Amino acid sequence: MPRMCAVCGKIYSRTIKRSHSMRPSIVRLLPNLQYAVFDGKRLKACTRCIKTKAKTARVRA
Numbered sequence: 001m002p003r004m005c006a007v008c009g010k011i012y013s014r015t016i017k018r019s020h021s022m023r024p025s026i027v028r029l030l031p032n033l034q035y036a037v038f039d040g041k042r043l044k045a046c047t048r049c050i051k052t053k054a055k056t057a058r059v060r061a
Helices: 047-060
Strands: 013-018 024-029 033-038 041-046
Touching: 033 047, 041 047
Parallel strands: none
Antiparallel strands: 013 024, 033 041
16 A cells, blocks of 8 residues: 555655755655544544644634
8 A cells, every 4th residue: 555645645755865965766755644533534634634633624614
């Protein structure tokens, strides 16, 4: 299973890291995934989705 957010579908992004001698190397930036409960199911979600869900729950209450 890929490292992907089950809510928004966010996956890794790539960037170029450069050393002191300016040699490029490709680096994968992974999303910050945490287990959270969405609609009674335990899913791996990125922290942005978890924050947004908590925010909307507060506004509705």
